[in-house]
Amino acid sequence: MRKRFFAMFLIVVLLIAAFGLSCEPTEKGTIEVEATLDGDPWTGAVDYTLTRTGETINGDSVDKTFSVAPDTWTCAYVSGGPGSFVDITPSDTQSVAASGTITFTLNFVTPTTPVDASIEFETWTINGTPVAPGWYLIGPNTIVDIRYKEHVSGEQGATVTINQTAWIQVHNIGIWGEMAGPNITLHCVNAPDAVKMSPQATKLYQQATVEGVPVQPCTNTILEYCKPVKLDAEVGWELVVCNNYTKTINWIGIPSPADIVFDVTDPYNALTLNLTAKACIGVGEGFEDIDPANDCTDWCPPLVVTYLIP
Numbered sequence: 001m002r003k004r005f006f007a008m009f010l011i012v013v014l015l016i017a018a019f020g021l022s023c024e025p026t027e028k029g030t031i032e033v034e035a036t037l038d039g040d041p042w043t044g045a046v047d048y049t050l051t052r053t054g055e056t057i058n059g060d061s062v063d064k065t066f067s068v069a070p071d072t073w074t075c076a077y078v079s080g081g082p083g084s085f086v087d088i089t090p091s092d093t094q095s096v097a098a099s100g101t102i103t104f105t106l107n108f109v110t111p112t113t114p115v116d117a118s119i120e121f122e123t124w125t126i127n128g129t130p131v132a133p134g135w136y137l138i139g140p141n142t143i144v145d146i147r148y149k150e151h152v153s154g155e156q157g158a159t160v161t162i163n164q165t166a167w168i169q170v171h172n173i174g175i176w177g178e179m180a181g182p183n184i185t186l187h188c189v190n191a192p193d194a195v196k197m198s199p200q201a202t203k204l205y206q207q208a209t210v211e212g213v214p215v216q217p218c219t220n221t222i223l224e225y226c227k228p229v230k231l232d233a234e235v236g237w238e239l240v241v242c243n244n245y246t247k248t249i250n251w252i253g254i255p256s257p258a259d260i261v262f263d264v265t266d267p268y269n270a271l272t273l274n275l276t277a278k279a280c281i282g283v284g285e286g287f288e289d290i291d292p293a294n295d296c297t298d299w300c301p302p303l304v305v306t307y308l309i310p
Contacts, residue, residue: 029096047078075104115154118294133301161284171228176270204236
């Protein structure tokens with residue numbers, strides 16, 4: 001009897017060995033590892049690990065698929081990738097079932113360079129001559145312009161993309177000494193040299209707008225009596241870090257001088273305009289402005305000009 005029991009036990013042992021029976025399920029699960037850069041899919045070399053209790057798998061690229069034992073797995077970023085690593089979504093630890101699939105997505109962002117862009121009002125000018133805020137008599141071929149001081153702090157010698165928006169509010173307050181006046185026409189010129197930088201910088205674009213709506217050269221805008229209109233010039237530049245810049249905007253020509261943003265084409269005797277302005281700047285892609293508090297000016301003290309026909 002003992003011999004028969006021993007023989008049966010031996011047969012069971014041999015069967016277990018032959019068929020490889022174990023506690024581990026024979027069906028596998030699937031892990032997919034992907035990546036994004038600034039929210040867009042990205043593929044390439046990056047090192048990471050997939051781990052569960054007692055097992056580690058090393059990955060060296062994405063997109064990549066792994067056949068694994070059903071279990072709870074953790075994905076960990078090691079090194080490499082296209083930029084600055086942010087996180088793993090939807091979670092860095094997930095459970096995969098037999099015949100199931102889970103996905104780990106490694107998220108990266110393009111590295112940013114810290115800088116501090118600043119702008120400040122310097123002065124009004126009339127025909128290039130600085131003037132204090134106040135009231136002035138002007139004649140034909142006059143340019144009313146404005147100057148701003150700009151600076152970008154950071155790693156010396158680097159080049160930074162700067163986007164600028166400058167506004168001027170034009171208020172037709174009628175005939176000097178009277179309470180009313182006719183409408184006038186603002187003609188969009190948007191001459192390339194109407195917005196300049198000193199020292200010289202590379203200009204990327206220049207767009208004129210009326211009340212925030214882009215307008216093309218030769219567009220006319222009616223400036224009604226006692227109805228202020230806000231104009232703006234949006235300009236992009238490449239500025240060198242640590243340089244001090246002066247930006248000049250030749251805002252209004254009265255009438256028809258060269259290199260202006262807008263022209264008053266039909267001035268009348270004693271036409272009076274009340275002007276105020278402000279400006280903001282922002283850094284472009286790849287840069288981070290560490291102090292946004294100095295990115296905009298306040299509305300500057302007004303300049304009042306009265307046009308007199310000789």
